[in-house]
Amino acid sequence: MMPLCKNPYNPEDPNDGTDMLGGGPPGVFERVTVDYIVTGCARVEWTISSHFHDPEPWEFQLQVAEADIASANWIDVGPPVTNSFFTTDPNQRWYGKEENAFYRVKLTTPNGTYFSSSISTEGKLPFKLWNFAREIVRKEILRLRALGVGIEGWLLKAKRSGVPCTQCLDPRTGEVTDSNCATCYGQRWVGGYYTPIPTIFGDIAPSNSYLNRQIEGGEGMVNVRTTQGIFVASPFIAMNDVWVNKTSDDRYHIHNVDPLTHVRGVSLIVKAELRLIPSDNIIYRFPVPN
């Protein structure tokens, strides 16, 4: 019996809204990655082409096999996930020994079934380096907690593919016409964001709020509250994602993401600037867990 992996951010729920996916036939899966940054278990993340428009739901199932060929004996790993861009393998497959194993992601939609290409369960780094990387991240989180600057929150990962918004897209240009659209939250894709992910933000700015001037839509200068700090890069935070303060419910757009600590090109810790979103924005109606 393999030991179960735990997610330190949400020990109650080993499958807290994470999904995974793989490469696949050209045009469906664009990218699949495996990392061991946070949990010691594999976390598999994927990107689906923005040109793939099958109707929802999209159900993703992680599979594992001992050979990276289609005729191998692919076995389902963990429960299927929907409305997500990654999943975790609940089983710890590594014991420091050499092992050939591969993941792939199966996507099932009302229109068909698609498979990603296969990827080594080791990911980009040898497992010894993943252990080293995890230790760096663990110490950084401990340090944040000791300093009292780690803030609990939710990451809303902006969709970059999916079903195009049925309400607000200009039929000619395909552009979003309503930034406060209740269907896509101004993000172009139905639903706007994936299932919220529990994420700690390390607020390291000298003062956690200061005013920044920005010109918006010709309406002149506006004051925007910004804060700077760090995230663990799993999942990778990107510009335009949203971070929700669990206590205050303040919601921020993420800007200027820069790698801060990395091992052989794999980002472990990133620095980001957050900009507070005005309270009348539709994003405050996006549901997050209590």
Ligand SMILES: [Zn+2]
């Ligand atoms: Zn819309």
